[in-house]
Amino acid sequence: MSLQLFLGSAGSGKSYQLYREVIEESRKNPGTNYLVIVPEQFTLQTQKDIVTMHPEHGVMNVDILSFLRFAYRIFEEVGGDDYPILEDTGKSMVLRKVVAEKRKDLILFGTNVKKTGFINELKSLLSELYQYNISEEDFEKMQEVAGKKPVLKAKLADLHTVYEGFRGFMKERYITAEEIFLVLNRVIDRSEWIKGTVICLDGFTGFTPSQYQLLSKMLKYAKKVMVTVTLDPREMIGQEGKEHQLFGLSHKTIKKLYQLAEDSKTVIEEPVYAESRSGTKVPYRFRKSEALAALEQNLFRYPYETYGKEQWDIRIHSTRDRSCEVAFVAREIKRLVREEGLRYRDIAVVTGDVKEYGRIAKRLFLQSGIPCFIDYKKDILSNPFVELLRAAVVVVSEDFSYEGVFRYLRSGMTGCTKEEIDILENYVLATGIRGHKRWAEPFVRRYRSRQPLQLDAINEIRAKFMEEIEPLYVVLKDREKTLRDYTMALYELGVNLKLEQKLEEYRRGFIEAGQPLVAKEFEQVYRIVMDLYDQMVLLLGDEHCSLKEFSEILDTGFVEVKVGLIPPGVDEVVVGDTQRTRLKDIRALFFIGVNEGIVPKAIGSGGILSDIERELLINNDIELAPTKRQQAFTDQFYIYLNMTKPKEKLYITYHKVNEEGKSVNPSFIINKVKQLFPKLSVIDESDAGEDIERVLRDDGLNYLAEGLRSYNRRETSDLWRELYLYYREDSGRRKILDRLVEGAFFVNTERGISKAAAKLLYGSELKGSVTRLEKYAGCAFAHFLAYGLSLEQRQEYKLAVPDIGTIFHNAIDHFSKRLDTGDYTWHTIPEDIREQWAIESVAYAVEQYESSVLRSSARNEYMIKRMERITVRTLWALCNQIKQGAFEPWGYEKQFNHVPDVMLSLTGRIDRLDIYEEADRVYVRVIDYKSGNTYFDLSSVYYGLQQQLSVYLSAALDYLNREYGGKEIVPAGIFYYHIDDPIVAKSDQAEEDIYKSLRMNGLVNEDKRVIGLMDSKLAGEEGRLRASAKSDIIPVETNKEGELGKRSIVATEKQLKALIDYVNAKLAEDSKQILQGASGLNPYRMGEEMACTYCEYRGACGFDSRLPGYSYRNLSKKPADEIKAEIWGECEENF
Template sequence: MSLQLFLGSAGSGKSYQLYREVIEQSKQDMATNYLIIVPEQFTLQTQKDIVTMHPDHGVMNVDILSFLRFAFRVFDEVGGNEYPILEDTGKSMVLRKVVAEKRKDLILFGSNVKKPGFIGELKSLLSELFQYNIGPDDFGKMEEIAQKKPVLKAKLADILTVYNGFMSFMKERYITAEETLVILNKIIDQSQWLKDSVVCLDGFTGFTPTQYQLLGNVMKHAKKVIITITIDPKEDLDTAPKDHQLFGMSKKAIQKLYAIARDNDVAIEEPIYAETRNGSMVPYRFINSPALGALENNLFRYPYEIYDKDQDEIRVHASKDAKAEVAFVSREIKRLVREEGYRYKDIAVITGDIENYGRIVKESFTQLNIPCFIDYKKDILNNPFVELLRSAIAIVSEDYSYESVFGYLRTGLAGISTEDIDLLENYIIATGIRGSKRYSEPFTRNYRGREKVDLDRINKIRETLIEDIRPLYESLKDKSKTLTDYTQALYDLGIRLDIEEKLKRYHDRFIEADNPLLAKEFDQVYKIVMDLYDQMVLLLGSESCTIKEFGEILETGLMEAKMGLIPPGVDEIVVGDTERTRLKDIKILFFMGMNEGIVPKSHGTGGILSDIERELLLTNDIELAPTKRQQGFIDQFYIYLSMTKPKDRLYLTYHKINGEGKSVNPSYLIAKLKQLIDKLPIINEDDRNNDIEHILRDNGLSYLAEGLRTFGQEEVTDLWKELYVIYQSREETDRILKKLISGAFYINEEKGIGREAARLLYGQELEGSVTRLERYAGCAFAHFMSYGMSLEERREYKLAVPDIGNIFHNAIDNFSKELDRSQYTWHNIPDDLREDMAIRCVEQAVADYENSYIRSTKRNEYLITRIKRITIRTLWALCNQIKQGSFEPLGYEMAFRHLPHNSLRLHGRIDRIDVYEDEDKVYVRVVDYKSGNTTFDLNSIYYGLQQQLSVYLSAAMDYLTKRNPDKEVVPSGIFYYHIDDPIVDKSGHVEDDIIKKLKMNGLINKDKKVLSLMDGNLGGPDGNLRPSVKSVIVPAETNKDGELTKRSSVAKGKEIKALIDYVNKKLIEDGKQILDGDTRLNPYRSNNRTACDYCEFRTICGFDSRLPGHGYRNLNKKSTEELKKEIFGEE
């Protein structure tokens, strides 16, 4: 029985010498077992190392084990492990149950139970207590220490309550992984296998109290114990260790091991220093790398020596952000492999933030075909199977909410095609259906859309969904069922959906696509979930719980579950972190993320027990996991181990801006390195000419494409010209070059779909609304998408602006027709009756609108109240406007058909036609209600963007001409009325101010009689206009001489007819172009407004005004005089 330590600095060859000695001795003494115990994550690599180093490339009496595997080897021999180990997943589930049961007994923890991460924190603390051998007896001592600390005392009381509840559940059922070593300690003296063994420990930076206790027993019974520890050979092993010293943790471990050996009467052999065996005090790894050797010898040491020689072994590179950082590393790796002959396996990448950097590295390395192994375990939360389970439970707990239903369906595992899911989703979004009762009955509701709702098909999809979910729904809703029943129901859902077979098919597809990571995920996830089900049933199966609790228990298990890793290939770069990742024979190391908070890591406040509380316990000899202060010094040691891994070169990289766009500082280590290495190059990648590196990125494709894109605008470099010639000279790359040139110099020369295709699409005659032609005038492509391809925005279950406009129109129309049927007119209806009728008409319009779904939300109820208020104001204003003139409404929402040409048929509805008749004439005006703020604009009419009013007036005149063949029909005006309830300044004339703000805008026949008929205040008794009158009804006003001012929007009767002719001509022209197949991307731009501003197709048309052939159709702003001349013709 003896203990011997193998000591040495990082890179001195301790492990190599130990393995060599074990191999030699194992060959000479076949009767002795040689056990090499290493951390769990190092077992595979150590096995490879031993087999590779062994002359026979195979071993008979050498075993590589972790502490846990060592325990099971002993258990296999002597027994003692009567109960299965409860893994972390099961531990979390049991803790959730215990905390729920003991909630009333908990002083502080009760209110935190539901907080995300709390159970995880509690699990970590419990594991810590087991690792540090803290039992119920120790709690008494801790409570004495906490007498004057009420918060700590309450915490300890809660921890003890949870601890006792947990242990009570575990008794004679399970043990934790941490308890395994405690049990091993009790029976290890019975192991003959151990007594015939030499036990070696390698790769540990320290041990827990339970492990120390075990090592004491191992020393007593094994032939010999050999342990490697990293420490500077210059360190005095007898002096007291201090936390802040780089090797304080190592020295503490050495002294503890020696004390245990002495307590157990185990002989202590002289330690072996690896440097001494090498015959040099320079670590073996750095014999040919003096700068790296100097770094190892001085990092975190005081005093230190400055290395002032020229060197290129250590470099620092600064980049803009993490992506740029990884991009540099990727390019440099490609250069190292291509130019300096390194293999990928010679290179490693580490960081203090593997989760964030790992994702970026994977993306960048994949793009550049750099093989890599990323050393972190992936969770399963994003796997489709897991998402299906979570969504299925949510369907029950949220009663068929939109999110749960389509979260379930979109997993791709529900057996419903994507097309059918889209169809159902469109329907559900449009109708707002939710709830088991609604889903269990056939859907009957229709909604407005260009295509008819296929209710038969939608109901078949609904039935498939319901048939699969119903058994689960019924089981989870049954409060008499246990967790076993719930789990069985969830399992049965997977059987109905044939999940195992579907996952296998995904696995096979990923294998074919050469994606081993995803293939492994889909290969493992089913078994992981089945194991989780088993644990849930074994641990909590007989318990009753709510749906919410069941979901939380499942979620806890799913969050704990991790995927196994695919071992690194023969020639791959290992990407890992500073603590977990084992690097072997690395020549080049890239240490990324050398920023504050990443290296060294920023640590929290200690978890459930704060850092101050841990320090208090530590000063009273209660040892727990390291405090924040201690962890900071431990991090230094891990950084030292990491930075001394490479043999040839160390790259340190940091970024200046984080993911939130905020400036970040480099780690303090950068400044420390500058102190140690006098000639340390710090290269700012942002300032470098990275042309060469960009060529390395993807064989120059991106670099070549960028040069082509800016060709003619910027001067290309000689390097770019050379690359161009290289691509041109080779047949396989010349094809790529031609495609790049075609793309770079592509000019959009769209000529449309052609007349033949247009006639097939639209027919020989173009039919539609005036709005359709206005859409074409705005952009031909938008018209094609909307009317040719029949594309439309997804209908949503909410009151949108068009819906509100429709309800306003319907309510006003209902009022107008009800008023015509009553004994009253617009002139004499009482105010209170008008308001009652307005409210009733809005109610009717809402009830009739799309199956009356509107009242289903509080938001819609508010909007309805607002619609009522505005409608009351609108009808008040309309009555006032009609009373103030002589025109009377003739019809409302009057349908019309307008035929400007035999190939163009327009139809629509006119909101209101007003007339005034005398003996030989019929005066007509049309009014269009707008819930938006539309303004009459001759410029828009000129370019075809505002044609409705002119068409409406033309249709109204045609109708009246047929109705009154013996009378002249006089075009009197076209107007927009803005439906609104305007806010005005408080004054003594509020209603006057409101009526002014609600004045119609449009164009009036300037005939004096017409003006007098429009607004009685304008006309004088002598047939002339009154002087200095500003109409509050129509856009007309007079000066002091009784003449119309320039601000009046007026035209002669013949000019209004000319306007109608102009619009008809424009409609015919545009209609002809549509039938000729015009689908150009030609959006207009007028001042600050473009056709793209509110276009629903702007994300798919590909229009980019910066590209050749793409450009806005600028509508030149013409003066009113120019417009009148072109539209109305010569005076």
């Protein structure tokens, strides 16, 4: 029995020397068993290496196993594995149960159990207790050490309670993975196979207490034990290694192994130094690179020697962000393969954040045609099968909430098609369907839509969904059922939906699409979930639990489960983690994400036990897992191992900004390397030029696409022409190139539909509202989508701005008509009655509104109160405005049918029509209530964007001509009134300021008498206006001579009538164009105002002003006088 160490620095050939020794000895002694134990993830590679090195390329008496597989080999021989292993998922479930049962006995843990991550932290600490074989005596000692530290004492007391409860549950049922070695240590004495075996351990940086116990037994029974340890040959064996030193962990391992050998009276042979066997002090791996050898010999060493020569084997690159970092790596990998003859398998990428970088690498490497394997265990939460199961439970627990139902349906694995789900979702969104009761009954409610509502079809889809989910609902809502019943119901849901077959269809689809890793996930996930069900039932099947607890247990299981994937190919780039991934024969390594917090990894909180508490216990001979400080030194050792993996090239990269655009710092490693290599400069990839070589290295089709676009704009250089010719010669990329050219030189030539198609869509006569023609004036294509194809945004069951506007209109209308039929007028109604009626009018409008949404939430209830307040303010202002003039309301919500042309018929409703009647004439003004802040703008009228008021005035004139046939009807003005409750500065005249801010805006007849009739405060003597006055009601003010001021918005009577004629002609022209088929993309832009800004079809039209054939109609904001001249110039023949 003997112990022999194989020592050497990283890359020295320790493993090679060990394997050669094993092969030679195994050939000489065919009757002796040889066992090579390596980390789990390294077993396949070690088997390959030994078989390759063996002269016969095959071995009969050499086994390559992990510690776990070694344990099972012993159990097969002597027994001992009587109980199944409880994996992490089961641990979490049992811990949740134990903590719930012991809650009354727990001082601190009981209140934390529902905190996110607490059970996971408790599970990690429990595993640590098992791993370090913490006994009852150890707990007593820890309590003594805690002394007068009440928090630590409480933690240890709770931990002991949970530990005992957990062990009580496990007794004679299960064992944990950490207990395997304890069991193995108890039974290995009975093994005959181990006796006389030569055992080799390779690839370990250290061992746990349980593994050291096992090593002690190996030293006792094995013929020989050989162990590789990474150690600088310049350091003396037996010296006390400091934990902060690079090889402190190695010295600790050697010391412990030698102590075990002495205790078992095992012979300690002279160690084998790999460097001395190879005949050189330079590690074998770096024989082709002086720079890498210098890095290995000096990294994290004190003192160190600098390397003063120019070299290109080690490089540092900076990029803007993570995506740019990975993009650089992809470009350089392509160059190494293309120009330097490397295979993809010769290249590896390591990082401290493989999950995030792996996600980016998967996408960018695929785009660049680089085969890769992301070496990390993937969770299954995003798998559609798991998503459906979790969502099904949410549907029941949230009582058929919108989010839960459509999370379930959108999983892609139900019996409903995507089109059916869209139809159902549109209906549910519009009607606010919530709750099992409403889903269980046929839908009957209708809502306004441009599309016909097919209630029968919608109910068929509803019935299909309910047939799927109802059996699960019945079981999960029954409080008498056990967890077994819940799990069985969820299983039956999967059976009824034939989810296993659907997963197989997915798997085949991914195989055909060339995605074997995803296919492997879909192949494994059904079995994984079934195993989880089995574990839940075995552990907790007879327990009664709430639906919430069942959901938490299920989610705990899904979170814990990971899918382990094996590299599907031989020649591919491995993207891995700095600690987990094992690399072999790497020529070029990319060490990426070398930023603070990533390399070395940011270590979170100490968990349940803080670092200070751990230090206290460790200093009192309680062996536990390393503290954060100790872990930092271990991380440094792993960084050293990774940076010394490549034989020829090491690329170190970092980024400057994170995903939020905030600056981030490089890791301290960057400066360490720069100190060792003074002539090494950081290459900033964000400043790299776009020469042809770099573009080609980048697999430059993306660059070519941009170049072709710039070529089309005649803004290019010879570079893009050269690149185009390069790819043109590549037959494999010619089709892609043709599509790029087609896209780059695309010119939008679509200008509309045919006249025949327009007739089918619209008929021979155009019918609708003024808003329809205003939409056409804004963009013909938007009009086509809205009124030709009847496309509309999804209606949602919520209180939207148009809903609020409708309620305001209806409330004011109700109040106005109540005045007409009651004892009060606008002039006589008392303030308290006006306020009371205003509130009652809002209540009436809400009641009449065909939607329960108004009472569906506290927010909407608040909105009703707010609408009451605004309506009270509005009616106060309207009453005062009417009192301040001679005009009286004549009609409210007056419907009209306006026919400005034989091909056009417009319908609408005038909010309020006021008149002032004299013996031979009637003056009329039109008022339109707006809940939004709309301003009358002559430029918008001129371009057809604002036609409402003019059409309303025309319709009002027609009305009154019929009512007052013998009198002249005179237009007095057109106005918008903004329904609002404005905020003004606090002062003695606050109410006056509010009143002024509610002034109507529009266009006023400039006749001084008309102005005086509208606002008596402006009326002077003998038909004149008061000097230096400003109306509180209409947009008029006077100068010191009593004439109209420049800021007055006025027109003559003839001009007002001419405006009507102009708008009617514009409407007729636009309607003619629509019937001719005009529907091209022609959105307007007038200053900062654009048709696209609030357009509901922005996502559908494809308008892009950067592409040929797409452009805005640029409308100039013309002065009012210029517009008046043009409008009245066109209409002067009427006067």
